[in-house]
Structures are given as C-alpha cells and as structure tokens.
Amino acid sequence: xxxxxxxxxxxxxxxxxxxxxxxxxxxxxxxxxxxxxxxxxxxxxxxxxxxxxxxxxxxxxxxxxxxxxxxxxxxxxxxxxxxxxxxxxxxxxxxxxxxxxxxxxxxxxxxxxxxxxxxxxxxxxxxxxxxxxxxxxxxxxxxxxxxxxxxxxxxxxxxxxxxxxxxxxxxxxxxxxxxxxxxxxxxxxxxxxxxxxxxxxxxxxxxxxxxxxxxxxxxxxxxxxxxxxxxxxxxxxxxxxxxxxxxxxxxxxxxxxxxxxxxxxxxxxxxx
Amino acid sequence: xxxxxxxxxxxxxxxxxxxxxxxxxxxxxxxxxxxxxxxxxxxxxxxxxxxxxxxxxxxxxxxxxxxxxxxxxxxxxxxxxxxxxxxxxxxxxxxxxxxxxxxxxxxxxxxxxxxxxxxxxxxxxxxxxxxxxxxxxxxxxxxxxxxxxxxxxxxxxxxxxxxxxxxxxxxxxxxxxxxxxxxxxxxxxxxxx
Numbered sequence: 256x257x258x259x260x261x262x263x264x265x266x267x268x269x270x271x272x273x274x275x276x277x278x279x280x281x282x283x284x285x286x287x288x289x290x291x292x293x294x295x296x297x298x299x300x301x302x303x304x305x306x307x308x309x310x311x312x313x314x315x316x317x318x319x320x321x322x323x324x325x326x327x328x329x330x331x332x333x334x335x336x337x338x339x340x341x342x343x344x345x346x347x348x349x350x351x352x353x354x355x356x357x358x359x360x361x362x363x364x365x366x367x368x369x370x371x372x373x374x375x376x377x378x379x380x381x382x383x384x385x386x387x388x389x390x391x392x393x394x395x396x397x398x399x400x401x402x403x404x405x406x407x408x409x410x411x412x413x414x415x416x417x418x419x420x421x422x423x424x425x426x427x428x429x430x431x432x433x434x435x436x437x438x439x440x441x442x443x444x445x446x447x448x449x450x451x452x453x454x455x456x457x458x459x460x461x462x463x464x465x466x467x468x469x470x471x472x473x474x475x476x477x478x479x480x481x482x483x484x485x486x487x488x489x490x491x492x493x494x495x496x497x498x499x500x501x502x503x504x505x506x507x508x509x510x511x512x513x514x515x516x517x518x519x520x521x522x523x524x525x526x527x
Numbered sequence: 528x529x530x531x532x533x534x535x536x537x538x539x540x541x542x543x544x545x546x547x548x549x550x551x552x553x554x555x556x557x558x559x560x561x562x563x564x565x566x567x568x569x570x571x572x573x574x575x576x577x578x579x580x581x582x583x584x585x586x587x588x589x590x591x592x593x594x595x596x597x598x599x600x601x602x603x604x605x606x607x608x609x610x611x612x613x614x615x616x617x618x619x620x621x622x623x624x625x626x627x628x629x630x631x632x633x634x635x636x637x638x639x640x641x642x643x644x645x646x647x648x649x650x651x652x653x654x655x656x657x658x659x660x661x662x663x664x665x666x667x668x669x670x671x672x673x674x675x676x677x678x679x680x681x682x683x684x685x686x687x688x689x690x691x692x693x694x695x696x697x698x699x700x701x702x703x704x705x706x707x708x709x710x711x712x713x714x715x716x717x718x719x720x
Contacts, residue, residue, distance in 0.1 A: 263702050270676060270701075272683055299709045299716055303658050305678045308564045309573055315563070316556030323555070323581050327548050327588055448549055 259286065265293045269300060314437070314467060321464045396450065400508040403443050403455060407501040410436050410462055414494055417469055418485055425475045433469040440466060458500045461491050540600050544591050551591075555584050558601060562608050569612035569674045571662060579615055583608040606689050609671060613690065616667035654715060661711035665704050668692075672700035673708070 260268075260279055267273035268280075283290045413432045420426065444459035468484045476484075488494060536557060542550030559580065566579035587594075587607050594603055662670055671690060675681040681689065687697035 262706070263698075266702055266705050267683075267698075295713075295716075296705070296709065299712050300677065300705065302654055302712055302716065303677060303708065304655075306568065306571070306655075308567050311560050311563055316559040319559045319580055319584065320552050320555045323584055324548070324552070326585055327551065445549075 259289050259292075262292065262296065265289070265296050268293070269297055314470065317441070317463065318467055318471075321467060324460075397508055399443075399446055399450060399452075400504045403447065403459075404501050404504040404508060406436065406439060406443055407458075407462075407497050407504070410440070410466070411494060411497045411501065413469070414465065414488060414497065417481075418488060418494070420476075420481060426469065426472055426481075427474055430470055430472060430474070433466045437463060437466040437470060455500055455504070458496045461493055462497060465491070465493055536600070541596070543588075544594065544596070551588055554600065558604055559584075561601070562604060565605065565608050565679070566612055568678045569609065569671055570616060571659060575612075575615055575619070579608060579612045582615070583611045586611060609675065609689050610691070613667045613671045616670060620667060654712075657712060657715055658708075661708050664711065665707055669700050669704040669707070672697055673704035676701050 260282060264273060264275075264279060268276060273279070283293055409432075413429055413436065416429055417426065420429075440459055440463050444456050444463070447453075447456040447459060465484070465488050468487060472480055472484060536554075539550045539553040539557075543554055562583055563576055563580050566576035566583070567573065570576050570579060583604065587604055590607070594600070662673075665673065668690070672686050672692075675686045675689060676683070683694060683698050683701065686692070686701070687694045690697065690700075692700070
C-alpha cells in the first residue's frame with residue numbers, strides 16, 4: 256500500500272479491531288511515518304489508566320436497596336391489578352367459593368349448642384397423631400418468634416445507647432454490635448417474610464436502615480452525624496415500633512407455648 | 528455452588544418479574560457493586576455514580592416486564608446503567624455548560640502551563656488531573672463510548688448495542704473522543720509525561 260493509514264485506522268488497530276489488521280501490521284514495519292503516528296496514538300492512550308474505583312463494602316447492595324425501596328413501592332401496580340391477571344382469576348374464584356362455604360358453615364354452626372364458658376383450666380387433651388405436623392410447624396414458629404423477640408430486645412438496647420449518646424464520642428462498640436445485629440436481622444426479616452409475618456418483616460426492614468446508619472457512622476462521630484442518626488430513628492418512631500413488636504411476639508410466644516385446651520383467664524395475665 | 532448461585536439468581540429474577548419486590552432486592556444486592564463500578568468509570572465521580580446506580584435500578588424495575596427471560600440480566604442491567612450515565616451527563620452538561628459544543632476545536636481543557644516537576648508522583652497526579660479535565664471536555668456520548676472501549680474493553684459492536692447506536696456512530700464517537708484526548712494530552716507527552 257503506497258498510501259498511509261488514517262488516524263482512525265490506527266486507533267482501531269490499537270484497540271485490536273478493524274478488518275485489515277495484518278495489512279496494517281506489515282505496513283507499520285515498512286513506513287516510518289505511520290509507525291511514528293501509531294507510536295503517538297499508543298503513547299497518549301497508554302497515559303489514560305483505568306481509574307481506581309472507590310471501595311464499596313459488603314453491605315453496599317443493602318444500602319442501595321434502602322435508598323430505592325420507597326420508590327420501588329411507589330412504582331408498584333395497585334394491589335388489585337395483580338388479581339386481574341388471567342392466571343390469578345382462578346385463584347380468585349376458588350377464594351370466593353371458600354368464602355361462600357365458610358358463610359354457609361357459619362350459619363349452620365350458629366344452631367349448635369353454645370360452647371362451655373372459657374374459664375381458666377389446666378385440663379389438657381392428648382394431641383391426636385394427625386396434628387403432629389401442625390405441632391411441628393407451631394414449634395418452628397415459636398422458635399422464630401422467640402429469636403426475633405430476643406433480636407429486637409438487643410437492637411432496642413443498641414438504639415437506646417445511640418440515642419442517649421453524648422457527642423462527640425467513639426461509637427466503635429455500638430458499631431460492632433450493630434454490625435452483628437445487621438447480619439442476623441436480614442435472616443430474620445427473610446424468615447418473617449416467608450412465614451407471612453409482614454409487620455415483623457417491615458419493622459426489621461426499618462431497623463436495618465438505622466443499623467446501617469450506625470455501622471457506617473464515622474469514628475469519632477460528630478454531633479451533626481449523631482443528630483442525623485437520632486432524627487432518622489425518631490422520624491420512623493423506630494424504638495416505639497421495636498418495643499411494640501417485641502411485646503407482641505412475647506405474648507404470642509407465651510400463647511403458643513401453652514398446651515392445647517388451656518385458656519388463660521385474666522388472673523394469669525402479666526401485670527407488669 | 529456456582530450452579531446453585533446461578534439457579535437462585537434465575538429464581539429471584541423470575542419472582543421479580545412477577546412483581547415480587549423482595550426478589551428484586553436480591554438482584555439489587557447481587558449487582559450493586561458492578562453497577563457502581565461502571566457508573567463511576569463513566570461519570571468520573573462518586574456522587575454522580577451513586578445517582579446513576581439508583582436510577583439504573585429504578586429504571587430496571589420499571590422495565591422488568593420488557594426483559595426477555597432468555598437474556599442475561601447482568602448484560603441488560605449493564606446497558607441500562609450505561610444509558611443512565613449518558614442521560615445524567617447530558618443533564619449535567621445542559622445545566623452547567625450550555626455553550627460546550629461537539630466540535631473538535633471546542634472547549635478542551637488544556638494542561639497547566641508549567642512543565643511537570645521531577646517528582647514522579649506529582650507527575651502522575653498531573654497526568655491524572657489532565658486526563659480528568661480532558662475527559663470532562665468530551666460530549667456525554669463520546670465519553671461513554673470511550674469509557675466502554677478504553678476502560679471496559681468492549682468492542683465497537685458491543686458499544687453500539689449498549690448505547691443503542693449504529694456501528695458507524697459508535698466507532699466515530701470513539702474516534703472523536705481519542706482525537707480530543709490526544710489534543711489535550713499531547714503537550715504533556717511532548718514535555719516527557
């Protein structure tokens with residue numbers, strides 16, 4: 256080739272592209288002008304190094320989720336739209352049939368003699384074999400309730416510590432504590448969601464957000480940063496929600512732990 | 528183990544496509560760092576990169592219905608991120624610099640007049656600053672095409688697909704970017720940088 260290669264050809268060649276790479280390679284060995292032009296291009300492009308990307312920790316994905324989750328909820332279709340899909344209409348019809356059946360059964364039930372008054376009793380009935388599976392499910396649920404209640408109690412303590420902290424101070428122990436809680440919190444939230452415990456999952460979700468704030472807080476924390484964390488905890492009424500859900504879980508745990516057939520009277524209730 | 532991860536990713540994607548936001552959360556957690564890396568390379572700063580990360584996931588969620596299940600979610604998300612970055616750079620440019628055109632001899636930041644000092648670290652810092660300035664002088668499309676080619680190692684065809692351009696337009700965006708960068712960096716090279 257008598258002509259010289261263009262700058263565009265040489266740029267493509269530098270990046271390993273172009274259909275005439277072999278021709279260009281041979282030409283560069285013969286033509287000093289093109290070889291010089293190529294050296295200039297390659298030299299300049301070699302100066303442009305890939306920038307180092309700032310580190311993002313293991314919790315980064317969760318942080319991103321916390322930032323966008325409200326927008327995701329806003330963008331979701333209205334709940335009833337889900338049931339308008341053809342494949343869901345069958346389920347809707349089945350639910351309607353069950354509802355009617357339950358209504359009819361309820362009407363029949365009303366004519367049965369009234370049940371014995373619900374007085375406190377310790378009488379227990381042996382559980383039939385057919386209820387073993389249900390009992391296992393109850394045990395699993397009870398374990399979950401207990402674990403989540405304990406987790407919420409621990410979280411309440413770290414939140415309280417942070418809310419009452421005087422600034423500026425080192426929050427490193429609270430940060431480590433929050434980091435541990437954060438890992439378990441995600442598991443419990445997932446379990447709670449799987450078990451249909453929506454309100455529990457929702458509080459755990461909000462809790463995670465504040466735990467992330469604490470984990471990512473600078474050391475020592477400034478008054479302004481501490482104030483921001485406190486404001487977010489207050490704005491979400493998080494401490495209140497954590498206490499309420501924890502109490503509720505304790506009560507349910509207590510209720511499911513009692514043997515079948517026992518009904519607690521008012522005297523059995525905790526007065527604390 | 529890897530097969531299990533792929534399986535769970537596919538399951539999460541399938542559930543997310545049915546409107547399960549919890550499943551979408553899994554995808555966000557899985558892909559956030561990759562999305563951030565691309566966003567940072569394209570925008571050149573953390574703040575803009577974070578904006579791009581958020582907008583990319585929101586856009587992906589909105590468009591999940593259009594995602595073809597046979598396609599690769601990561602590749603699809605990569606494309607969305609690249610285009611979000613271009614959109615953000617365009618809006619920034621429109622807001623801050625309406626006069627900056629696309630011409631070669633337009634507003635290209637020149638390196639500082641002083642010759643680079645003997646200290647190698649200072650020299651490399653100057654090169655980096657000059658490169659950043661020069662990249663700032665590119666149009667959003669040129670910068671995106673150059674980033675995908677130079678930093679991400681994507682072919683011209685892949686750049687065209689990612690940015691929704693014809694092959695020729697993608698190629699010329701890279702050419703224009705390289706020419707502008709050469710013009711801006713040439714004095715540094717001439718002075719021994």
